[in-house]
Amino acid sequence: MTQYSKAPVQTNQPSHLMQTYARQPIAFVRGRGAYLYTEDGTEYLDALSGIAVCGLGHAHPVIAAAIADQAQTLIHTSNLYEIPWQTAAAQKLAEISGMDEVFFANSGAEANEGAIKIARKYGNDKDILNGKIIVAEKSFHGRTLATLSATGNAKVQEGFAPLVDSFLRVPYGDIDAIEKLALTHPDIVAIFVEPIQGEGGVNTAPQGFQYLQQLRDLCDQHDWLLMLDEVQTGNGRTGKYFAYQHTNIRPDVVTTAKGLGNGFPIGAVLTSAKAVGVLAAGNHGSTYGGTALGSRVVCTVIDCLVDEAAILNAAKIGQYLADEFNRRLSVHDVNVRGFGMMIGIELPKDCAELVARARDEKQLIINVTAGNVVRLLPPLNLTQAEADQVLDRLVPLIEDFLG
Ligand SMILES: Cc1ncc(COP(=O)(O)O)c(C=O)c1O
Incomplete structure (x- = not known):
């Protein structure tokens, strides 16, 4: 019987999709809360939430x-x-x-x-x-x-x-x-x-x-x-x-x-x-x-x-993230802008490459917008421990990038 619950396995056939997106070479097949998983089970911390969409995280059981x-x-x-x-x-x-x-x-x-x-x-x-x-x-x-x-x-x-x-x-x-x-x-x-x-x-x-x-x-x-x-x-x-x-x-x-x-x-x-x-x-x-x-x-x-008091959490943990990015990156020429779980870290140079580096080196999903702004849009219900993970993975990467 056809397994309707499984996405079809990708083949090497040419894609019939209209090529309107510059897609990253990765596919996530399941998620839970702030985490995404590839077919082989590799876990990624998602600090982007499908571009500000999954505010309550992935596969929320009640939803x-x-x-x-x-x-x-x-x-x-x-x-x-x-x-x-x-x-x-x-x-x-x-x-x-x-x-x-x-x-x-x-x-x-x-x-x-x-x-x-x-x-x-x-x-x-x-x-x-x-x-x-x-x-x-x-x-x-x-x-x-x-x-x-x-x-x-x-x-x-x-x-x-x-x-x-x-x-x-x-x-x-x-x-x-x-x-x-x-x-x-x-x-x-x-x-x-x-x-x-x-x-x-x-x-x-x-x-x-x-x-x-x-x-x-x-x-x-x-x-x-x-x-x-x-x-x-x-x-x-x-x-x-x-x-x-x-x-x-x-x-x-x-x-x-x-x-x-x-x-x-x-x-x-x-x-x-x-x-x-x-x-x-x-x-x-x-x-x-x-x-x-x-x-x-x-x-x-x-x-x-x-x-879940998720909006209060977004305000509190978002402020913590912004404060910590500011503190940990204080010797660098960066501008951190944070409003709840909408955080921008403006760097002094274009940083598009950080998206792939965060993904492949740190298993962290981020976005870069306007050329030089690292944009984070984590789930609103991100825990303190998960916020620390975002910081611990991203700060050294930015430090290394800025040299
Ligand atoms: C402020 C704002 N308006 C409108 C849109 C368009 O929304 P959609 O992609 O759902 O059409 C976006 C998407 O990024 C947005 O950020």
């Missing part, structure tokens, strides 16, 4: 059981009908975020498409056609046409002109630049930024989270929407459920995905205040958005985050 149970009960009916798990997931998200309404999508880019549509519709409703959205340099919002147009990285956009011409770009953190734009652009409808830029290098604004308060004030003054991309920073990653909860502001639109499903593909757009009701019946939709299965996963992930 796995919920998926199995729901798969045997009901996976999908469509949004033609009431979906009680979707209603419950929206309620949990609203409670934990202070936002009012939720639309479920399937990925970060798709959630951001929803936000961009809200901004467009918000403008259209005020007779502003092709309303402009202010976005930041070095931002990343996804790979669909509208989201890559919003993204502040020429490499992501190359070859895809004409781009969606709805975006005005400013340096991240620069309030004066926005005020200048406001003088010449009566058609601005929204500001859309990440509270911390992930792909761009784990960057906060020079004024820290005060940036968000300043953006909120500008949006109130001009009747713009404040839209935050929390695809990466959301779901506990920075030590609060959403990063804006480090401040007292409430955005009009928040997007999220990644950790929302702990690996199950699901995203969401949350609205409050001015953005509530902008999208009405018939304005937006998704066949798979908020299936019974996906929505139950969201409910279970939020329950587990709360039950």
Whole structure:
């Protein structure tokens, strides 16, 4: 009988996959908590969590059981009908975020498409056609046409002109630049930024989270929407459920995905205040958005985050990691930036080679972004002992690399 539970053995046949990824020459076949395993049983400590996705670690038993149970009960009916798990997931998200309404999508880019549509519709409703959205340099919002147009990285956009011409770009953190734009652009409808830029290098604004308060004030003054991309920073990653909860502001639109499903593909757009009701019946939709299965996963992930105090742990262990990297690397020219379990270690030179070296020499999974920033996105429930393992494996490697 076919062994449906086993992935097929890889052969030397040419791959039929579209070659859109520069994949590392390794395949993990199972995981548990903060660890990944190859077919031969080699164990790797995962300080990346599938790029900020598996916040509760791999093969979490409660989430796995919920998926199995729901798969045997009901996976999908469509949004033609009431979906009680979707209603419950929206309620949990609203409670934990202070936002009012939720639309479920399937990925970060798709959630951001929803936000961009809200901004467009918000403008259209005020007779502003092709309303402009202010976005930041070095931002990343996804790979669909509208989201890559919003993204502040020429490499992501190359070859895809004409781009969606709805975006005005400013340096991240620069309030004066926005005020200048406001003088010449009566058609601005929204500001859309990440509270911390992930792909761009784990960057906060020079004024820290005060940036968000300043953006909120500008949006109130001009009747713009404040839209935050929390695809990466959301779901506990920075030590609060959403990063804006480090401040007292409430955005009009928040997007999220990644950790929302702990690996199950699901995203969401949350609205409050001015953005509530902008999208009405018939304005937006998704066949798979908020299936019974996906929505139950969201409910279970939020329950587990709360039950395991994983967000508090992310704040505490994340701070410990940042402090220890700072202390142990203090004689080197490095800049450590840490916000919960979102940690960037900026080195004085390009360090892409550290990914392979950490993997092959230390059995440690890390990422390098923006060329010279070692990016760590460990599970939120990383233990102190596991954090020490990350430090003990990575610090000597960075020291050796910097010489
Ligand atoms: C801030 C941010 N927005 C959007 C995206 C796109 O999400 P997805 O890959 O799920 O479409 C990402 C992915 O890295 C991200 O970090």
